[in-house]
Every structure is written in structure tokens, then in C-alpha cells.
Amino acid sequence: AQRVTQPEKLLSVFKGAPVELKCNYSYSGSPELFWYVQYSRQRLQLLLRHISRESIKGFTADLNKGETSFHLKKPFAQEEDSAMYYCALQDYNQGGKLIFGQGTELSVKP
């Protein structure tokens, strides 16, 4: 079955430290993967998608098909990065719906 796993419910780092939010997936076919972010009191919003291969707010994510992973990384965390992060997979085997991981809460301490 298609699945997205985010093994960490909470990740706490200090400002300026590197951060890596893990995401693993299982999918039959070529996956399309996304990271969504939800800041406090704000709506869920797209952070980045793997096909764009871009860096948003200093975050990058590389799709590793061999390890079936799509980890989100940032070299120097900022306090304003504190939020809930969701990894999502677009399941074209089931009409294109998004399958979300359980989310990781990132807390960046001063």
C-alpha cells in the first residue's frame, strides 16, 4: 500500500543548527512528493515539491528512490522555522489524491 512515514513527531534544535526532517515512502511507480508546512495559526501551505528542485526559505529536499526517502534539510535553522511539517505523496494509482505523513513538529530554540 502507498504510505508516507515521518518517524519523528517532534524535532527540537537550536537556532543556527542544521535540521533534517525525515520522510520515507512506499509507492508503486514514479512518485511525486511534496513538503507542506503549517505555521502557528496559519493554513497548511506548500513548501516545496521534488520536481521543482528548488530551495524555499533555505530548505531543500532530494528524492532518493533507492532509499525511498524525501528528507527535508536546512543547514542553519531559524526560530521562524518552528512549525508542523508534513510530507505528502501524490498517489496517481488512486486518482491523484495526496497521502500525508503524520507530520513532524519542528521547534527551533533561541
Added chain:
Amino acid sequence: KAGVTQTPRYLIKTRGQQVTLSCSPISGHRSVSWYQQTPGQGLQFLFEYFSETQRNKGNFPGRFSGRQFSNSRSEMNVSTLELGDSALYLCASSLGGSPLHFGNGTRLTVT
């Protein structure tokens, strides 16, 4: 451009009642998806509508239904409410599938 608008923001209902949630997508977006968010299950896909037709459906009981109007606005209905239906219901719109633009959600509490 105005974002996705969901009304109402909060609802309190009792078991056995029914409820209707509304979603206005971003102008020009023809696809509307609904998700249920709970602490235990996370974000789960309910259904997607495109040009007034249900294009995809998640694994929810028939008590959950929806529809889309010609102006792309969508409604979601839950009948015979159960305590377990308490959740944040999120609507998202897109041009044709991705990426999704989410609304702020409707917080439904069933007592």
C-alpha cells in the same frame, strides 16, 4: 487573489445531527478536495471534485458526501454525526490536481 475560504470556522453539533460545510476555492481553480485532520489519524483524504463531478473518493463511510457547484464552490455533508467525526475539515483547491492550496478549515465538534 483571495485564498480558499471555508465556512463556518467552528461548529458544535450533537450526535445524530447532520452538518454541511462550505468551501469557496481560489478563483479559476476547478478542483476541490476535502481532508479530515485528527490528532490520531492525521490528514486523511475524503474526496475530490472537478467540474461538478466526484473524481476521487477516500475510505470514509457513506455518511460523508459532497458536491460541487458550477461556480466550483463545494459543500461537504456529514449525516448522523458520531463523536468520532470531531475533527478539523480542510478544503483545498487546485487548477487540476496539484499543488493544493488549503483553506483554514472548519473545526467540527460533536458532543
